[in-house]
Structure formats: C-alpha cells, structure tokens
Amino acid sequence: MQTVALPRDCDEAAFREAARHCVAQGLSPEELVFVTDEIGSLFDAVAPAKAPPVPVPRAFAKIVPDVLCHSADDRFALLYRLLWRINAGERDLLERVADPDVERAARYAKAVARDTYRMHAFLRFTERLIDGKPIFVAWFEPLHHVLRRAVPFFVDRFRNMDWLIATPMGTAAWNGGVLTFGPPATRPAEASDAVLDELWTTYYRATFNPARLRVKAMLAQMPKRHWPTMPETALVPELVQHAGDRVEEMEERGPDKPPRFAEVLAERRPATPDTPTEPVDVLRREAEGCTLCPLHGPATQTVFGKGPADAAIVFVGEQPGDQEDLEGRPFVGPAGQVFDRALAQAGLDRSRVYVTNAVKHFKFLPRGKRRIHQKPGTSEIRSCRFWLGRELAAIRPRLVVALGATAMQGLTGRPVAVTKERGRIIEADGLSVLVTVHPSYLLRLPDADLAEAEFGRFVRDLALAKPWYAETSS
Numbered sequence: 056m057q058t059v060a061l062p063r064d065c066d067e068a069a070f071r072e073a074a075r076h077c078v079a080q081g082l083s084p085e086e087l088v089f090v091t092d093e094i095g096s097l098f099d100a101v102a103p104a105k106a107p108p109v110p111v112p113r114a115f116a117k118i119v120p121d122v123l124c125h126s127a128d129d130r131f132a133l134l135y136r137l138l139w140r141i142n143a144g145e146r147d148l149l150e151r152v153a154d155p156d157v158e159r160a161a162r163y164a165k166a167v168a169r170d171t172y173r174m175h176a177f178l179r180f181t182e183r184l185i186d187g188k189p190i191f192v193a194w195f196e197p198l199h200h201v202l203r204r205a206v207p208f209f210v211d212r213f214r215n216m217d218w219l220i221a222t223p224m225g226t227a228a229w230n231g232g233v234l235t236f237g238p239p240a241t242r243p244a245e246a247s248d249a250v251l252d253e254l255w256t257t258y259y260r261a262t263f264n265p266a267r268l269r270v271k272a273m274l275a276q277m278p279k280r281h282w283p284t285m286p287e288t289a290l291v292p293e294l295v296q297h298a299g300d301r302v303e304e305m306e307e308r309g310p311d312k313p314p315r316f317a318e319v320l321a322e323r324r325p326a327t328p329d330t331p332t333e334p335v336d337v338l339r340r341e342a343e344g345c346t347l348c349p350l351h352g353p354a355t356q357t358v359f360g361k362g363p364a365d366a367a368i369v370f371v372g373e374q375p376g377d378q379e380d381l382e383g384r385p386f387v388g389p390a391g392q393v394f395d396r397a398l399a400q401a402g403l404d405r406s407r408v409y410v411t412n413a414v415k416h417f418k419f420l421p422r423g424k425r426r427i428h429q430k431p432g433t434s435e436i437r438s439c440r441f442w443l444g445r446e447l448a449a450i451r452p453r454l455v456v457a458l459g460a461t462a463m464q465g466l467t468g469r470p471v472a473v474t475k476e477r478g479r480i481i482e483a484d485g486l487s488v489l490v491t492v493h494p495s496y497l498l499r500l501p502d503a504d505l506a507e508a509e510f511g512r513f514v515r516d517l518a519l520a521k522p523w524y525a526e527t528s529s
C-alpha cells in the first residue's frame with residue numbers, strides 16, 4: 056500500500072500530475088491511499104520524471120475539477136478509480152450513469168456546482184476602511200472547496216475595487232488588480248455594514264412577491280447557514296407572516312393590465328418547471344424579473360440562453376430580435392435560420408450546443424406596427440454581463456463562439472475588432488473564444504455573390520469549433 060499526499064484544495068494540475076505518475080507505475084486503486092496535507096509524498100521519492108498524459112474522454116476531463124472541489128475525503132480515490140477503469144478500456148464509463156462510481160462523481164460535481172452558484176448569489180460585501188483605504192470584505196461559508204472556482208466571477212464584476220473574500224477554507228484578495236489566495240480565516244465577530252445592509256434589505260423588500268411564496272423551495276435555494284451574512288434575510292419572518300394579508304390585498308386590487316403580446320405568449324411559451332434542476336435553470340428563472348437596465352421596459356420578455364446545461368460549446372450572439380422577443384427563444388428569427396443552416400453545414404448539431412445572447416432583452420424603436428432593431432449600448436451590454444458571466448460560469452463550456460462585436464464586448468468587457476480577430480481562437484478572461492461575425496451581417500449584404508462567399512467563410516469559421524467536441528487528455 057502506498058500513500059499519495061495532495062493539498063487539501065488540490066487543483067486539477069496537481070491531481071493530474073499525481074494520477075499520471077501512479078498510472079505510469081501501474082499502481083491500481085487498491086494499492087493507493089490518498090491523503091490530504093503533508094503526510095508524505097510518494098512521487099518525490101519514487102517518480103521525479105514527468106509521466107506521460109493519459110488520454111481520457113471529454114466527460115471525464117470535465118467532471119474532474121468539480122469533483123476535486125468536493126470536501127469528501129474519498130474524492131481523490133474516486134477520481135483515480137474512474138481514471139484507472141477508463142485507462143483499462145472502459146472508455147464509455149461516464150455514460151453509464153447507474154455505475155456507483157459514476158453516480159457518486161456526478162453527485163459530487165452537482166453539489167459543487169450548487170455551492171459555487173450559492174457563493175455567487177449569496178455572498179455580500181461590506182465596506183471597511185483599512186489603513187484609510189476602502190476595502191470591501193465578505194465572509195462566506197461554502198460546503199466545498201469552491202473559492203478558487205467562484206472567484207473569477209467576482210474579479211470580473213468587481214474589478215475596479217479592492218476586496219477580500221474570507222472563508223473557513225481559504226481567502227482570496229483582489230488588491231490593485233492583483234489576485235492572491237491565502238490561508239483559511241476564522242469567522243469575524245461582525246459581518247454586516249449598515250449602509251449596504253440597508254441597500255440589500257430595500258431591494259429584497261421590493262422584489263418579494265407574497266403570492267409566489269413557497270417557504271420550502273425558498274429554504275432549499277437559500278439555506279439558513281448563509282442567512283447570517285445576508286442582511287435581507289432578517290425580513291423573511293415578517294414578510295412570510297404577512298404574506299397572506301398582502302395576497303388578499305393584491306386580490307382586492309385586481310389584476311394589472313396584461314403585458315403586450317400576453318395572449319401570443321401564453322400559447323407559445325413552454326411551461327417553466329417549478330423546481331429547476333440545473334444552476335442555469337435557476338439563472339433563467341431569476342433573469343425573468345431582471346430590471347438591471349432600461350431594456351426590460353418595452354421588451355416582451357427576457358430571452359435567456361437555450362441548450363444543454365453541460366454543453367461543450369456556447370454560442371453568444373448580440374440580443375434577441377423581434378421574433379425571439381415574442382417566442383422567448385434565441386436565434387429563431389431570420390438570422391437564426393442562417394445560423395442553423397451554417398451550423399449544419401459546419402457539421403455541428405444545434406441540439407448539442409448552448410445558444411445565448413450578450414443582451415437578454417430586445418432593444419428596438421417602434422415605427423407604426425413595426426419594431427426596428429437597435430444595437431445595444433455599452434451600458435446595456437455591461438449590465439447584461441451580469442447574466443452572461445453567470446450563464447458561462449454555470450455551463451463551463453470548453454469553447455465560446457462569439458458571433459459579432461456585441462458578443463465580444465459582452466465576453467471581454469471591451470470593444471474588440473472582429474474583422475481583425477475573425478476565424479481565430481483567442482484567450483479572453485479565462486475563456487477560449489472563437490471569433491466570427493453575427494449571422495445577421497450575412498443578411499445585410501446587398502450582393503448575392505458576396506453573400507454566398509461570406510456564408511461559406513462563416514461556415515468555415517464555425518467548423519473550427521468542431522474539434523472541441525472531441526476527446527481530450529488528463
């Protein structure tokens with residue numbers, strides 16, 4: 056029996072290195088004991104040379120970072136067992152969902168995704184003056200080692216301020232544009248700040264809908280252990296207690312005027328499941344009520360992304376058009392048809408990819424009965440990055456395809472010359488991004504020959520995404 060020591064918050068690279076050494080030496084799972092911290096390293100003593108990579112299916116490569124973040128003691132042994140079996144010829148192992156190892160790994164991955172989502176949703180910063188400098192601090196108690204996984208979301212959104220996130224599993228500090236990780240912290244005595252508490256409380260009171268109160272579902276989504284750092288939760292008992300009175304009051308007042316297109320939508324809109332099962336479904340539900348920018352006012356509804364919650368490739372367009380606004384689905388109008396045709400010719404299956412937009416509401420100018428498309432502005436793109444970032448964090452695709460300049464701006468937060476980067480895969484904010492044009496550009500070309508040539512080029516651009524379906528290495 057041999058011991059493999061790994062750090063408690065072991066990342067993918069460290070595990071991969073350790074696992075490669077073990078596989079290279081033919082050590083079966085039964086011969087190994089994985090431990091955390093400094094109990095002794097097998098590899099320093101036995102195998103200093105670099106071990107060759109072990110080819111694994113994409114599904115395994117995708118699940119590894121999540122399972123590693125789980126706090127269960129058997130996570131390393133579980134992953135190694137899966138790797139060992141795959142390497143022994145069970146290439147389709149991850150597809151056998153009833154297999155006890157596969158089922159356990161999927162359960163761990165799901166718990167980690169849920170914990171990350173909760174960190175994004177429930178972490179609250181409060182402002183402190185440290186050495187005369189304002190620093191935003193937050194205390195959060197995750198169940199798993201999700202700090203490193205969750206932090207890019209906060210870097211992206213709070214890039215211009217200095218902050219510190221403290222957890223019992225580690226700390227992350229963003230100071231002057233530099234991110235550093237530190238040791239675990241102990242729970243602060245006081246975790247709230249009057250001004251920001253007031254802001255959250257006001258927001259919560261304004262958005263609380265007594266008619267949709269489901270206490271059990273609310274507790275499932277917002278576990279009580281996070282309440283101490285969420286000032287708005289102090290309102291919950293009072294709001295729950297008076298929910299009945301407020302519903303009666305609303306009933307007496309009668310229904311509000313139905314929104315435009317309500318009848319059409321009632322016929323077309325598929326029922327939203329009561330209990331979303333994937334983090335991206337939770338986001339979709341939340342985004343339905345978004346009022347972060349003025350675009351929600353005239354539009355019919357939020358048009359969130361569609362596709363598998365674990366898609367390898369995510370396509371990002373600009374914003375919903377007239378038809379998408381009515382149907383509530385992205386890329387179903389004329390540009391969507393061009394997109395579908397090009398995808399098929401590029402050998403990509405739309406049902407296997409996730410399609411979304413940088414901006415989730417339709418921006419238009421009313422002209423008589425027509426609604427004329429308007430390009431979203433920088434502030435609208437910036438506001439909607441809140442959703443795009445969370446959407447990508449929930450799906451964690453291997454490749455993002457940016458369709459046009461607005462998509463690039465939504466992804467990177469800055470204008471990017473699409474013509475210069477077109478047909479290339481670039482790294483942007485931790486994402487691999489394939490840059491191409493928006494399909495509506497092809498509809499605007501006046502010359503048929505040019506349109507045909509550009510369509511062919513668009514197909515070739517999309518075909519560059521094809522290898523991202525393929526297997527990868529661990």
Ligand code: SF4
Pocket residue numbers: 342345346347348349350351357414415416435438439440442
């Ligand atoms: S466009 Fe985006 S940010 Fe603006 S209201 Fe709609 S969902 Fe919210």
